[in-house]
Amino acid sequence: MNNAGALLADTARRGELHHAVILHGPSAEALRDAAIRIAKALNCLNRTSGDDCLACQRIERRIHPDVHFIEVGSERKLISVEQIRDIVAAAILRPYEGRNKVFIIDPADALSAGGSNSLLKTLEEPVRDTTFILLTRSPDLLLPTIRSRSQAIYVGGNVQRDEELAADIAVLLEQFATKKESAALLAIAAVLAGQEDLSQSMALLAEILCDAAAGRPALAIPRERLLAAADASVFNTRWLMVNADARMIVEQALPALIT
Numbered sequence: 001m002n003n004a005g006a007l008l009a010d011t012a013r014r015g016e017l018h019h020a021v022i023l024h025g026p027s028a029e030a031l032r033d034a035a036i037r038i039a040k041a042l043n044c045l046n047r048t049s050g051d052d053c054l055a056c057q058r059i060e061r062r063i064h065p066d067v068h069f070i071e072v073g074s075e076r077k078l079i080s081v082e083q084i085r086d087i088v089a090a091a092i093l094r095p096y097e098g099r100n101k102v103f104i105i106d107p108a109d110a111l112s113a114g115g116s117n118s119l120l121k122t123l124e125e126p127v128r129d130t131t132f133i134l135l136t137r138s139p140d141l142l143l144p145t146i147r148s149r150s151q152a153i154y155v156g157g158n159v160q161r162d163e164e165l166a167a168d169i170a171v172l173l174e175q176f177a178t179k180k181e182s183a184a185l186l187a188i189a190a191v192l193a194g195q196e197d198l199s200q201s202m203a204l205l206a207e208i209l210c211d212a213a214a215g216r217p218a219l220a221i222p223r224e225r226l227l228a229a230a231d232a233s234v235f236n237t238r239w240l241m242v243n244a245d246a247r248m249i250v251e252q253a254l255p256a257l258i259t
């Protein structure tokens with residue numbers, strides 16, 4: 001587990017966590033882990049920052065009545081106004097059995113505009129014993145009104161940012177975006193495959209893709225493609241454990257960019 005997750009859980013355990021936090025970073029899994037750690041720290045029966053007590057077990061199994069997961073329905077791409085109205089209503093009730101109600105919105109960039117607006121008032125006037133955790137690849141994907149009411153915390157995969165490599169990738173990505181030449185993607189794969197620490201380089205690629213999805217810089221590639229490629233970059237890093245070919249790992253992450 002990364003340091004950000006542990007630090008957040010400890011802050012939550014001391015009761016010092018902001019009532020609305022945005023956890024952002026390239027790995028959806030790392031964000032979920034951090035959110036669950038916070039939920040445990042807020043509700044652990046032994047008041048640790050997460051252990052094997054009944055409450056922590058229930059949170060882990062996603063059956064704790066005070067820890068709510070708000071996710072995109074299988075057929076829909078967005079978190080709906082109705083889903084948010086439900087949690088706004090639930091937020092004013094007292095916790096059932098825990099100390100804190102926790103609402104994990106995963107991913108918060110899937111909030112519809114209506115959903116975001118329904119959430120604003122609740123974020124503005126925090127209810128006692130209630131914590132909202134918004135997960136996203138980048139805070140820039142959220143409405144400014146949501147951002148200004150929350151505390152954004154980066155939960156990265158401890159990416160060591162190699163600026164030279166980042167610049168090389170950015171140039172090639174721009175080239176792909178403007179000319180739609182897959183040769184530029186193959187060039188990205190070649191550059192990354194030549195790096196000593198491929199998992200770091202893939203994490204860096206995911207960061208760059210997330211930044212682009214958030215409009216930094218604005219590229220002529222649809223946002224969902226950029227996010228899908230970022231996901232694939234993080235996900236494919238797993239294949240490193242079975243010593244798969246480095247170049248193949250990168251190449252397989254990039255087709256997500258092609259419409």
Ligand SMILES: [Zn+2]
Nearest residue numbers: 044051053056
């Ligand atoms: Zn516990």
